[in-house]
Amino acid sequence: MQNFDYMTPTRLIFGKESIVKLPEVMRSLGKRVLLTYGGGSIKKIGLYDRVNELLKDFEIFELPGIQPNPKYDPSVLDGVRMCKENQIDVILAVGGGSVLDCSKAIAAGAKYDGDPWDLITYKVKAQAALPIVDVLTLAATGSEYDCGGVISRTETNDKVGYMDPLLFPVCSILDPVYTFTVSKKQTAAGCADAMNHTIEQYFVADSTLLNDGFCESMLKSLMVNATKCIENPEDYTARAEMMLCCTYGCNGILSLGNSYSGWPCHGIEHALSAYYDITHGEGLAIITPRWMRHILNEKTIDRFVKYGINVFGIDATLPKQEIAEKAIDATYAFFESINIPMHLREVGIDESRIDEMAHHIAVNEGLENAYAPLTEEDIKKILIESL
The missing domain is CATH 1.20.1090.10 (Dehydroquinate synthase-like - alpha domain)
Known part of the structure; x- marks a missing residue:
């Protein structure tokens, strides 16, 4: 049996209507929120409106359009820029693993002055990262309970796995009902x-x-x-x-x-x-x-x-x-x-x-x-x- 050093600090809130705890989770993390999501599915199932209603007392900035196999350019770079320009306190990822993977790279890049690709490729070790909360809508990657993600850089055909203990979500909200409409x-x-x-x-x-x-x-x-x-x-x-x-x-x-x-x-x-x-x-x-x-x-x-x-x-x-x-x-x-x-x-x-x-x-x-x-x-x- 091999030695190991293990930590999982992420809080899991699981079950029907678990999203009602979202304001409580977010309150201690700050008021300025970057809401990240993918296509229109969270709007079709009413989750987008529910999140905005629950967080009506927060200031929300949006980064939509995160694709499967999330892209460094534009999504990660746009997210990092938005975090810096708007002094974001916390990232709220609503969607599947790709949205969360992208949000993790943004969280580290937002606290780094250089090219975020340096962090993703381990040229530089992140010293800080924004906190991340997620509301999951797809059962697949496990990104909601780990400190890693995978980012694609189209121009070089690179798809890079990136892990850092700073990138564990603070909390993951898991309501299986939000996966009912998954194809x-x-x-x-x-x-x-x-x-x-x-x-x-x-x-x-x-x-x-x-x-x-x-x-x-x-x-x-x-x-x-x-x-x-x-x-x-x-x-x-x-x-x-x-x-x-x-x-x-x-x-x-x-x-x-x-x-x-x-x-x-x-x-x-x-x-x-x-x-x-x-x-x-x-x-x-x-x-x-x-x-x-x-x-x-x-x-x-x-x-x-x-x-x-x-x-x-x-x-x-x-x-x-x-x-x-x-x-x-x-x-x-x-x-x-x-x-x-x-x-x-x-x-x-x-x-x-x-x-x-x-x-x-x-x-x-x-x-x-x-x-x-x-x-x-x-x-x-x-x-x-x-x-």
Whole structure:
């Protein structure tokens, strides 16, 4: 078991009508609020009006239009500028993980005099950040309970993961009702994202029985409840459990004491969505079974056997190789069952930039140090197998 130093300071307020506590949460943080959000969904479901009514005693400045795979330019840069010009006290992110990821980069950039990209790429360590509160409308990334985010810089095809303890939200308000209107496509992609967060922490060289149990339960819960959410979008119990699974998925609690996996599927997918701006969860679903099959060998097979038996209930008396292969097939089949496109060509990616992306990943993602080390040639093969 590995040493660890762990802290999660974020307050979670979960359940129906939990938003009524928003004024209480915000009151101690200041009066000047930057409200960040994406498209028009928060207005369609009435959440925008509800937030403004609850915060009628606050001075609110708005940054709308934050896109999936949030962009450094314009969103982060515009947000930093607005915070500085308007002496913002606190950022309120209302939306999904992309809005929150972007808000985290803004929070650090607002307290830095140089180019915020210096912080995102770790050239400079942030010394301060604005406080962040969020009202979540999409179960997927887990950004509401961690200190990280992912920012895309279009002109260089970079999609960079950025973590800093200063960026934990002060409070996350989680009402599953706000996810009722999430489309089947985004519900499925959110499930795939959270499943992959869990898989990235499960496939490691050194783990504990406790953490394995956490991860296995997470995966089973996500598959059962995402299916229910897709069949009946207003199934509160299923939406609630899926939301909590996603919240737990990415803040490290599933892997305390485990060795590090290198998060290879995320490393590969970041290039796909940086180059082609595809839906993150869909990219992960496409890559994951191909990565699994590529790394299946004598060293990794016992992990796949445990995964197959405990997550999918595969007969433990079968030969190891058969169990492992059935587990990979079952992973693929689940993603396919919730109508995720399972080939890169289906999401607009062909072979024309495979070499370029494989090189970009090999240079930037450090996957030679992953649980199953990946060379540039390995990455290229996984991408080709995913076409």
